[in-house]
Amino acid sequence: MSTEVRTRAIGMLASGLTQKVVASRIGKDIRRVKRWWKRLTSNQSLEHKPDASRPSLLNPMAKMIIGKSLGNSVDDWKCILWTDESPFELFHSSNHENDPVWCHNSSDVLPQETAKFPQKIMVCGMMSCQALSELHFVRPKRTMNASYYVSEILTKTYKDALNRKRKTGTILEKRMIADPLKATLMQDGAPPHRANITQDWCKNQLPNFWAKEKWPGNSPDLNPIDNLWSILNQRLDDLSQSNNLENLKKSLKWPGPTLIHLVSRI
Known part of the structure; x- marks a missing residue:
């Protein structure tokens, strides 16, 4: 998610909208919105965190051996x-996870007819x-x-x-x-x-x-x-x-x- 989207979500929260409404408007899971709000209230940056993974323990020779093994x-x-x-x-019926609908309110989503x-x-x-x-x-x-x-x-x-x-x-x-x-x-x-x-x-x-x-x-x-x-x-x-x-x-x-x-x- 871009910083612009995160900032937009925080702005809507600050204006008084609930986290559920904000998540619906930006088309993302409410858990994301909660994490962003927690960062803000904890004085943390909304920017993407840098990669904190540990350095590789493999030396160049070990990497070469693994590469040859993968080839086999x-x-x-x-x-x-x-x-x-x-x-x-x-x-x-549509998959609710893979087929999101972009709208301002959930009431704008048209009902879907399905066979029983x-x-x-x-x-x-x-x-x-x-x-x-x-x-x-x-x-x-x-x-x-x-x-x-x-x-x-x-x-x-x-x-x-x-x-x-x-x-x-x-x-x-x-x-x-x-x-x-x-x-x-x-x-x-x-x-x-x-x-x-x-x-x-x-x-x-x-x-x-x-x-x-x-x-x-x-x-x-x-x-x-x-x-x-x-x-x-x-x-x-x-x-x-x-x-x-x-x-x-x-x-x-x-x-x-x-x-x-x-x-x-x-």
């Missing part, structure tokens, strides 16, 4: 096949450092158990993507990784993924198989495919709302240029 890690990451599932729904029981569709996908699988749409009213996961998603959608041979082409045409023998399928701890039939399929079909015991713990930043779901959600927000599941499926397409940029950053 990048090669390892290029062999990972990231997979995930995400639900998409008709007439979904919106229809949903589960979407599955796989990505690597250079390509993407086709999206798989789980059939409506079908529970994605282990049997469905193996027969419809692993055996068809993901296997088809792994069998690609082209070195060039679009992200939906070229091979997933340079050396399929080094492919490592990354899944999460969902029951269909941990099931014995799923583990057996992966063990037989993937040379570099990681059993479920080796998967890392939960982390919201661990699987980069989560960013793809976010892009698709934003893309749906930019389009007019679909009025049935078939139109929703047509709208859920990998937006090429954005994903090419994202995949190249892994």
Whole structure:
């Protein structure tokens, strides 16, 4: 936040407005406003505090060794096949954290119509450092158990993507990784993924198989495919709302240029 915004907020507080009203007017969390006011009443500056981090304990040689290690890690990451599932729904409501509305008063915010029981569709996908699988749409009213996961998603959608041979082409045409023998399928701890039939399929079909015991713990930043779901959600927000599941499926397409940029950053 710029010093000008902070000063403006303090000015509104000094004029008698409440912290809640000031936070609403500048479109920021009330906790920020409280911190700024506390700084002022404690005779502290509203300027950004200088970086107070401690000096590095690594010498130049140690930094060089770590840099080389990271280079080897990048090669390892290029062999990972990231997979995930995400639900998409008709007439979904906006995310209050990501979609702020700028206004002088909360009463100026127009009400948003939502469906009480919106229809949903589960979407599955796989990505690597250079390509993407086709999206798989789980059939409506079908529970994605282990049997469905193996027969419809692993055996068809993901296997088809792994069998690609082209070195060039679009992200939906070229091979997933340079050396399929080094492919490592990354899944999460969902029951269909941990099931014995799923583990057996992966063990037989993937040379570099990681059993479920080796998967890392939960982390919201661990699987980069989560960013793809976010892009698709934003893309749906930019389009007019679909009025049935078939139109929703047509709208859920990998937006090429954005994903090419994202995949190249892994």
